[in-house]
Amino acid sequence: MTIIFSFICLLVLAPLGLSWMSVETYRTISTEIGTALGVIGFSALLTVFLLSGRVRWLSQSLNIDLTMRWHRWLGFLVLGAAFLHPFFFGGSLAGGERPWDPTRALTITTDFAPLASGIAAFVLIPAFIMLAIWHSALGYRYETWRRIHALGGCLLVLLLLHHTITAGRYGSQIILSILWISGSVLAIISVFDSHVIRNIFKARKPWAVTSIQEVSPKQWLIGVSPTDGKPLVYQAGQFAWLTIGKSAYSMHEHPFSISSAPSSGHNLSFLIKELGDFTSTMDQITLGTKAYVNGPYGHLTVDGRTEPGIVMIAGGVGIAPMLGIIRELKLTHDPRPILLIYGNRRGNQIVNQDELDAIDPIYVVSEPDENWHGQTGVINAQLLDNSLLPEQLKSWLFVICGPPLMLETVESYLKTQRVPETRILSERFNFG
Numbered sequence: 001m002t003i004i005f006s007f008i009c010l011l012v013l014a015p016l017g018l019s020w021m022s023v024e025t026y027r028t029i030s031t032e033i034g035t036a037l038g039v040i041g042f043s044a045l046l047t048v049f050l051l052s053g054r055v056r057w058l059s060q061s062l063n064i065d066l067t068m069r070w071h072r073w074l075g076f077l078v079l080g081a082a083f084l085h086p087f088f089f090g091g092s093l094a095g096g097e098r099p100w101d102p103t104r105a106l107t108i109t110t111d112f113a114p115l116a117s118g119i120a121a122f123v124l125i126p127a128f129i130m131l132a133i134w135h136s137a138l139g140y141r142y143e144t145w146r147r148i149h150a151l152g153g154c155l156l157v158l159l160l161l162h163h164t165i166t167a168g169r170y171g172s173q174i175i176l177s178i179l180w181i182s183g184s185v186l187a188i189i190s191v192f193d194s195h196v197i198r199n200i201f202k203a204r205k206p207w208a209v210t211s212i213q214e215v216s217p218k219q220w221l222i223g224v225s226p227t228d229g230k231p232l233v234y235q236a237g238q239f240a241w242l243t244i245g246k247s248a249y250s251m252h253e254h255p256f257s258i259s260s261a262p263s264s265g266h267n268l269s270f271l272i273k274e275l276g277d278f279t280s281t282m283d284q285i286t287l288g289t290k291a292y293v294n295g296p297y298g299h300l301t302v303d304g305r306t307e308p309g310i311v312m313i314a315g316g317v318g319i320a321p322m323l324g325i326i327r328e329l330k331l332t333h334d335p336r337p338i339l340l341i342y343g344n345r346r347g348n349q350i351v352n353q354d355e356l357d358a359i360d361p362i363y364v365v366s367e368p369d370e371n372w373h374g375q376t377g378v379i380n381a382q383l384l385d386n387s388l389l390p391e392q393l394k395s396w397l398f399v400i401c402g403p404p405l406m407l408e409t410v411e412s413y414l415k416t417q418r419v420p421e422t423r424i425l426s427e428r429f430n431f432g
Contacts, residue, residue, distance in 0.1 A: 008047060008070060012077075015043045015179060019170035027169075034088025035170065041081030042160045042180070044074045049153065049187035052194075075129050082125045086118070114167035121159040128152050146251050150191050157184050196249075198294055203248035205230070207291040210267060212282070215351045218274040219317060220282040221259070223267055224291045231266040232293060234258060235303045236328035237321040237399070237425075240295025242270060244278075244285060248292045254278055257320035257401070257427075258296070261327035268293065271320035271351065300399060300427045301325070307397035307423060309337040311388065313379060313410055315402025316344060319351060321427070322401065326359065339396075341387060343379045343406065347372045362387055379406055381413045393417045400426040 016039045026032055051071050132149060161184045164171035171180055211223035222244070226232070232240070239257045246252040260269040274280050300321050302310055310329075312322045319342055326338065340361035344350055347365050364375045364383065377383065379402075398419065400410050407426055414424055 008074075011047045011050070012040060012043045012074075015039050015176070018179065019173075019176060022170060022173045022176060030088045034085055035168065037081040037085040037088070038164070038168065039170065041078050041085060042164055043183075044077045044081065045153075045156065045160065046183045046187050048074045048078070049157070049190050052153075052190065075132065079125055079129050082122060086122060114163060117159045118163035118167060121156055121163060124152070124156060124159070128156060144251075150195055154188050154191055157187050160184075195251075199249045202243070202292040202294055205292075206248070207268075207293055209244065209285055209287055209289040209291055211269075212285050212287070214283070215271070216349045219349065219351060220272045220274075221269055221351075222272055222282070222285070223260075223269045224293065225267045229266065232268060232295065234262055234296035235301040236261055236324040237300040237302065238296040238298040238324075239300075239321070240268070240270075240293050240297065243292040243294075245289045245291070252278060253292070253294065255297070257298075257300075257324070259320045259323040261324055261331050263328055263331040271317055271323065273317040298427065300401060300425050302329075302397060302399065302425075305397050307336075307395060309339070309392060309396040311339045311341070311392055311396050311398045313341045313398065313400045313402070313406075314343070315379065315406040316349070318400075318402035318406075318427075320401075322399065323352060323355075325399065326356070339387075339392065341379060341383075343402070347374075378409075380409055381416075384410070384413050393419055396423070398424045398426075400424065402428070404428050 016036055019035070019039055020026075027035075048071055051074070128149075131145070131152075161180055164180050165177045166172070170176050206227050207224040208227055209222065210225045211221070213221045215221045222242075224242075224244075234240070237257070239255050241253045242256050243250060243253040256270040256272055258268055259271045260267065272282060274282065298321075302325055310325075312325070314322045322340065322342075326340070328334075329336065329338065338359050340356065340359055341364065342350065342356070342361050343364040343366070345365070345367045347363075347368060350356075350363060362375060364377065364379055365372055366376070366378050368374075368376050375383065393414075398410075398414060400407055407428055411424065411426060
């Protein structure tokens with residue numbers, strides 16, 4: 001977390017440092033603050049594109065929920081910086097020559113055209129971010145919002161690029177102009193890569209639905225197989241973007257954890273819970289339906305880890321990646337002991353219980369019926385205190401996946417027990 005925070009701060013603040021190093025004469029404090037806000041806002045927006053792009057090395061270092069949190073935080077930073085930026089400058093839109101500063105070394109432009117792009121961005125950024133926050137409440141389908149978000153983001157980059165290199169004092173410096181143009185090009189390429197290039201590769205490798213089963217109320221197990229027989233190379237615990245029954249170029253793709261094991265064969269399986277537009281149509285999928293898989297992504301994998309044992313804590317459909325890990329450990333005869341703590345609201349929501357019983361898990365149910373004889377309540381500090389041994393807290397690896405509240409509770413508990421972040425792998429299954 002600390003390394004990632006430092007990396008993102010470097011990306012956001014480096015252009016400002018280079019800007020201040022590029023000149024010898026500085027302006028008033030107010031003007032320099034306004035400029036700093038503009039630079040930080042633009043660099044934060046470009047950093048958002050890096051986090052949003054499907055960069056595999058980044059997804060293996062930064063889990064998807066943390067990526068989304070950084071995405072949101074940087075979005076608010078862009079909003080705040082863009083809103084405050086213009087209020088630190090004086091002047092008018094008269095344009096023309098400034099005899100007190102013929103080289104324009106001490107002032108920014110007051111020509112209308114360079115300012116117009118900044119004004120347009122100033123108006124669009126709040127609307128863009130508010131739409132991202134409230135798109136569900138406004139009734140936008142996920143696919144429609146993704147399209148608007150991608151195109152709107154590219155438009156904002158172009159507006160801010162024009163404003164920065166034509167109206168900004170520092171942006172007009174040749175080295176900084178190259179920096180901003182390069183960053184903007186990479187941002188737009190990342191969108192093109194996610195929405196076009198990767199879809200071209202997907203279209204060349206179709207899959208087909210080979211099985212579908214409702215394994216518990218509103219939880220479905222979907223199996224897909226590559227039509228060309230070439231398997232997806234992945235690690236147990238990772239996720240992929242799945243498209244079913246739509247074109248490879250459709251926006252109808254969604255991230256799901258892979259619940260099958262790499263050593264089990266070419267087929268993939270996904271445990272999917274009914275939560276939204278696409279997931280509510282599981283019962284309409286038929287065998288043989290064409291599918292597309294884009295992946296793998298994610299870092300929720302125990303491959304290469306040297307800890308003597310593994311504690312897995314899952315809530316609801318967060319069991320999906322755990323199933324893949326458990327199955328892979330069994331198929332590869334991994335000797336490491338496993339402790340699984342698996343929580344649900346009701347007992348009938350437990351999936352693959354016969355398979356999981358083999359590792360003697362701790363089942364936790366918050367709304368038990370009269371036939372339930374296991375642990376009751378929720379996964380909290382008291383339950384963890386009663387379930388975990390000192391040696392497990394001292395040296396084992398913790399793999400956590402589930403709803404946000406459960407993750408926050410478990411992560412907070414592990415921190416109080418001084419379990420280092422390097423021994424905690426976590427991922428939320430709900431990013432709304």
